[in-house]
Amino acid sequence: MGPVRLEAITWERLGNLLAERLLDLKPDDGSPWPRIAFDGAPAARPGELAHRVSEALRIRGRSSLVVGTEGFLRPASLRLEYGHQDVEAYYDGWFDTSALWREVFGPLEAGGNGRVLPDLWDPATDRATRSSSVQLPPGGLLLLHGSLLLRHWFPFDLSVHVLLSPGALHRRTPEAEHWTLPAFERYENEVDPGVTADVLVRADDPRRPAWNG
Template identity: 50%
Template structure:
């Protein structure tokens, strides 16, 4: 793979220009995918909010960490089971039902930005949000590709195996087999619309 070095600010500018050029007669949904605790997809998604608003686009931020399954299901095979993290932590059906489907043709245009408080292990009970036309929805999370989720643009923040092991907190190393399985079965480096190498976050590089 050939990568083009860019600054973080330049990366944000390029993505904002690309996303901002999306048709205004629909709600473009952009996924930022990367290993939690290491790649920081949420940070990149957050950085795009103001630049997109400057272009006149409304923006809604959604985190898939607010769409996890209840603890009784996530930890049914223990708290450190990598296969469960890969397969069952994210409530894919709820994310599709509450966020993605309402924004598609024939949908209500009303989304539920957050469903489940994983820390408290209970529902947020927040009201639905009606989105103005053309609102951009920025979704962050991990292991998002290859699940049949209807995103308009996918951005994968990739770390080399050595960098992933180095940057991931030691207490989370039990999840490494989940990320290895993701690379093997989904190959996000090939399937993402935009691939960004973030071994050195201050000096990212974009795949040409």
Template identity: 60%
Template sequence: MRVHPISPERLAELLADRIADLSADGRRVRVALDGAPAAGPGALADALVEPLRLRGRPVQRVSAADFLRPASVRLEYGHQDADAYHDGWLDDGALLREVLDPLEPGGTGRILPTFRDPATDRSTRARYVELPPGGVLLLDGPLLLGRWLPFELTVHLALGPAALARRTAPEEQWTLPAFARYQAETDPIALADLTVRCDDPRHPALIEA
């Protein structure tokens, strides 16, 4: 395994080039930015929007946090159950139905950018938007790999246990066992197309097998 230090700016440019190449034939490209909140997958997804648009690729941002199951389901075992967080918080069915499946070849391209407000536990009543051919979906969130969700490119943001614990907010420390399970059972570094080590967000590094 080789580790290559890279600047955040160069990382965004490299990923944008890779994604633009995937969509060169006019197909829609679904990209997963997978990582614990402390790793900043949403920030990386946001950083890719402008470079992709400069390359002529329409972009739609979606966050897994807007596709959670109802509170009655995900909090059945309490507000801080790490196994429930790992296994059952994400509404895979809604994400497939409303976002990923419509972007399959021959799909309508009409997707729902948000589904459920996690704060109010109600529908966001968002309107459907259309991602044109050649467009790019950037989906960020934790624990996305190993679920048989269809993506053209997966990027895992990796944190060592010490860095994860240090950078996770005190009120979110209860999630740490879920990420330990994810590493042990799913092995996201092995599953992802690209892995970025980001123990220090100012100095990320690409990991290559």
């Protein structure tokens, strides 16, 4: 990734500025529901930023729905077919992308009904969650957070990548999950999310983020 000019900011101000930017976002495909990615390794906590933006949108009178890809894991029998620490499986097969297309993105296409399933599978019980669909009103925003999001051709109208340097990613990833680190190195090499994303947030110091807004 080439050099990117970043500006120091607080998380609170970042959430507010992103919310303001999203208020005027119009999908190119005619959908009434803007779809936003919050991409980053688990250690980067992209979900926290998604929830912060959702709250800032609520204060501004806009509906949003936060969905995490961890609710769309494949069953353990498929996810762990090649062992509990198979990097290739983690990169290509842990998340049920077909279900995300069907249950999350499909209903938000132009002409869709706006009824989104917020999660499908509980990794703790390894069973379906049986959650009810949520009706997202016209103008409501989908805020999808998770890792490795920008390699699936999902129809995002704006993408945010929360970046950690390799050293910060290693430090902030629990030791038991260090086996996943090669997947994020591959993602960096193949996708270059810091360049691909519309908004880059650097979070090496969790107290002092910086962004390219």
